[in-house]
Amino acid sequence: MTSGPTSGWARRAGVAGAALGALALAAAVWEGYKLVGDPDGTDLFGVPLLPRADDAAMPHLADVVAGLGDVDIAAGQPVWRVVVDACLFTLGVTGVGFAAGTLVGLILAVAMQRLRIVERGLLPYVVLSQTVPLVALAPVIAGWGGRLSIGTYPWQPWMSVAVIAAYLAFFPVAVGMLRGLQSPPAAGVELMRSYAAGWWRTLWKLRAPAALPYLFPALRLAGAAAVVGAVVGEISTGTRGGIGRLILEYSRQATSAPAKVYAAILGAAALGLVVAATVTLLEVGLTRHQRRVAVTG
Incomplete structure (x- = not known):
């Protein structure tokens, strides 16, 4: 077949x-x-x-596209180039935050699966953490970052934005991965025990493969959340160079050049699509072997 x-x-x-x-x-x-x-x-x-x-509130889409070729006087470059450069900056910050949030989420999920007392004590706080308004949290993180340093390297403003992105990204990964790790049936777990497989081997051979269908949808949500966190973090902390800051700057020109605002917004939307597509490609690569096994069987 x-x-x-x-x-x-x-x-x-x-x-x-x-x-x-x-x-x-x-x-x-x-x-x-x-x-x-x-x-x-x-x-x-x-x-x-x-x-x-x-036209000031809803310019024609053709005007938005045409506005991409206008010259940004402050940058001395076409608007499309300014938007692309800002998206690349935010993409880098998003990647750092997404990776950090994913790592934290995976560690929390494994810990909660391993020890039931950790799940009971930690999971409510993991859920509660997402109720904190981001616009209130961002200045606090930026303030803390101003007093930190990594060795002799001073804390950079983009690091605060990455922390905000990681804060939003870890939650779906932790919850989705925990559900996936708990998904194997009891018969499969008992079979691993009958082979004298320890917890680590059971995790690697049984629970982790079973968790993949739960993990990748969670990663897509985490990627979208990381983009939102990065954009809002750039706006809230005043970090320059990213698409969030560009949206804020172009919004001040909305009366005279409303198409610019939508050009920056479209850039942010495209950034979210790029992150989602990257996660999808990762899913295809990692699940290809499982699909081949299923087809052969």
């Missing part, structure tokens, strides 16, 4: 087609609302219900 790889490629092609269709639908809704919407917005009993449809 050889339909496994073919069906896998067909599924990924279907996902890609659905994503493109969603983008086309979003563009159609945007332009359609701009065509029929009220330039002053729509209120219901004095409550704003729909946004303004004028």
